[in-house]
Amino acid sequence: MYRIQDSPEVAWRLFQYIKASFEEKDINPIPLNYYLWYQYYKGDNPQFREELDQVLKDDMGYNDRIGRRLYNDYFAVDSTTSEFDKAFRRLVNLMVQKINSWNDKLDSHTKQLEYSTEELKKDNLDVHQVKEITSNVLSTATSMQETNQMFQKHMLESSEEIKKLRQQLLAVQSQVLQDELTEVGNRKAYNMAMEEMLQDVAEFGSGCCMIIADIDHFKNFNDTYGHLIGDSVLRYFAKLIRRNQSKNEDIFRYGGEEFVLLLRNFSLDEAVKRAQEIRKQISSAHLKLKNSDQEINTITASFGVAQLRPNLDDAESFFNRADKSLYKAKKDGRNRVVCEISL
Ligand SMILES: Nc1nc2c(ncn2[C@@H]2O[C@H](COP(=O)(O)OP(=O)(O)OP(=O)(O)O)[C@@H](O)[C@H]2O)c(=O)[nH]1
Structure with missing residues (x-):
C-alpha cells in the first residue's frame, strides 16, 4: 500500500x-x-x-x-523488526525500574539495620529494649529475604521473556529475509548477502559471479492466464533454480519476475554454464493448468552474467554489469544468456 x-x-x-x-x-x-x-x-x-x-x-x-x-x-520500512525493537525497549525499561525499586528497598533495609546496630551499642539497655531491637532486626532480615526472592522471581520472568522474544525475533527475521511467494531470499536478503560477499572477496578472490534471470514477456503471460497462474509460474521458476542449487550459491527474488543468483567460487564460464542449464530447463518445461490437461505456453527467461572485480566493484557496479548483460539478452531476442565479456 x-x-x-x-x-x-x-x-x-x-x-x-x-x-x-x-x-x-x-x-x-x-x-x-x-x-x-x-x-x-x-x-x-x-x-x-x-x-x-x-x-x-x-x-x-x-x-x-x-x-x-x-x-x-x-521508501520501504521494515515494520516487523521495529515492533520487536519496541518490545525489547519496553522490557529493558521494566527491568531497569525493577532494579531501581530493589535498590531503594535494599537501601532502606540497610539503613534500618545500621540504626538497630547503633541502638544495640547504647549502654544500659533493658531486656525489653534489646528484645525490641532484635525483633526489628529479624523483621528487616525477613523483609530483605522477601525482597530478594521477589527480585529473583522478576528477573527470572524477565529473562524467560527475553528468551521468548529472541526466539520470535529469529523466526521473524528469517521470514523477513524470505520472499513469501517463492520462498527464496528476498531483496533485503540479497542486500545483506551482497554486503557479505564484498567483505569476503579477499577470501574468494575473483571467483564471485552474479546471474540475473528474468522471465520473458511475463506481462503477456499474466495478461493471458491471469496473475494467479503467473504467481504459480514464479514459484515454479524459483523451485527449478533451487533444484540444482549448490552450497556456494544463494538465490534471491530481486523483484517481480526477476531473480538473482550470487555464486561464490565460480568462474565466469561456470556461471554461464549454470545460467544455460536453468534456461534450458525452463524453456523445455511442459507446464499444465492445474486440474486440466491444457498445456500453457512455453516459458523462457533471459540471463545476464557478470563477475565481481575485487577492489574495483561495489554492489551497484557489479549489479549494473550483470543487468546490462541481461538487457542485451532481452534486446537480442530473449531466451538467451549474455555474459559481460560479450558486451
Ligand atoms: N503474477 C505476478 N506478476 C508479477 C509479479 N510481480 C511483477 N509481475 C508482473 O511482471 C510483469 C513484468 O513486466 P515487464 O517488466 O514489462 O517485463 P516483461 O513483460 O516480462 O517483458 P521482458 O522482461 O522485456 O521480456 C508485469 O506485468 C508485472 O505486473 C508477481 O508477484 N506476480
Missing part, C-alpha cells in the same frame, strides 16, 4: 506532471511507479531525485525493476 498525505490540490498538480512523464517515457502505470514518480516531483528526498535523474540519463532508462530497487532503497 502506497500512501500520500498531501492536499488534493497538491496531489492533482503532481499527477499532471506524472501523467505527462508516463506518456513521454512509456512508463508502466502501476501503483509503485505512481508512488515513486509522485515522490520524484514532490522532491522531498533529494538523494532519491538525484538517483532517478541519473537513471533517466542512462541508455537503459527507467523500468519497473529499477523502480522496485529505488522503492526498497529509499
Whole structure:
C-alpha cells in the first residue's frame, strides 16, 4: 500500500506532471511507479531525485525493476523488526525500574539495620529494649529475604521473556529475509548477502559471479492466464533454480519476475554454464493448468552474467554489469544468456 498525505490540490498538480512523464517515457502505470514518480516531483528526498535523474540519463532508462530497487532503497520500512525493537525497549525499561525499586528497598533495609546496630551499642539497655531491637532486626532480615526472592522471581520472568522474544525475533527475521511467494531470499536478503560477499572477496578472490534471470514477456503471460497462474509460474521458476542449487550459491527474488543468483567460487564460464542449464530447463518445461490437461505456453527467461572485480566493484557496479548483460539478452531476442565479456 502506497500512501500520500498531501492536499488534493497538491496531489492533482503532481499527477499532471506524472501523467505527462508516463506518456513521454512509456512508463508502466502501476501503483509503485505512481508512488515513486509522485515522490520524484514532490522532491522531498533529494538523494532519491538525484538517483532517478541519473537513471533517466542512462541508455537503459527507467523500468519497473529499477523502480522496485529505488522503492526498497529509499521508501520501504521494515515494520516487523521495529515492533520487536519496541518490545525489547519496553522490557529493558521494566527491568531497569525493577532494579531501581530493589535498590531503594535494599537501601532502606540497610539503613534500618545500621540504626538497630547503633541502638544495640547504647549502654544500659533493658531486656525489653534489646528484645525490641532484635525483633526489628529479624523483621528487616525477613523483609530483605522477601525482597530478594521477589527480585529473583522478576528477573527470572524477565529473562524467560527475553528468551521468548529472541526466539520470535529469529523466526521473524528469517521470514523477513524470505520472499513469501517463492520462498527464496528476498531483496533485503540479497542486500545483506551482497554486503557479505564484498567483505569476503579477499577470501574468494575473483571467483564471485552474479546471474540475473528474468522471465520473458511475463506481462503477456499474466495478461493471458491471469496473475494467479503467473504467481504459480514464479514459484515454479524459483523451485527449478533451487533444484540444482549448490552450497556456494544463494538465490534471491530481486523483484517481480526477476531473480538473482550470487555464486561464490565460480568462474565466469561456470556461471554461464549454470545460467544455460536453468534456461534450458525452463524453456523445455511442459507446464499444465492445474486440474486440466491444457498445456500453457512455453516459458523462457533471459540471463545476464557478470563477475565481481575485487577492489574495483561495489554492489551497484557489479549489479549494473550483470543487468546490462541481461538487457542485451532481452534486446537480442530473449531466451538467451549474455555474459559481460560479450558486451
Ligand atoms: N503474477 C505476478 N506478476 C508479477 C509479479 N510481480 C511483477 N509481475 C508482473 O511482471 C510483469 C513484468 O513486466 P515487464 O517488466 O514489462 O517485463 P516483461 O513483460 O516480462 O517483458 P521482458 O522482461 O522485456 O521480456 C508485469 O506485468 C508485472 O505486473 C508477481 O508477484 N506476480
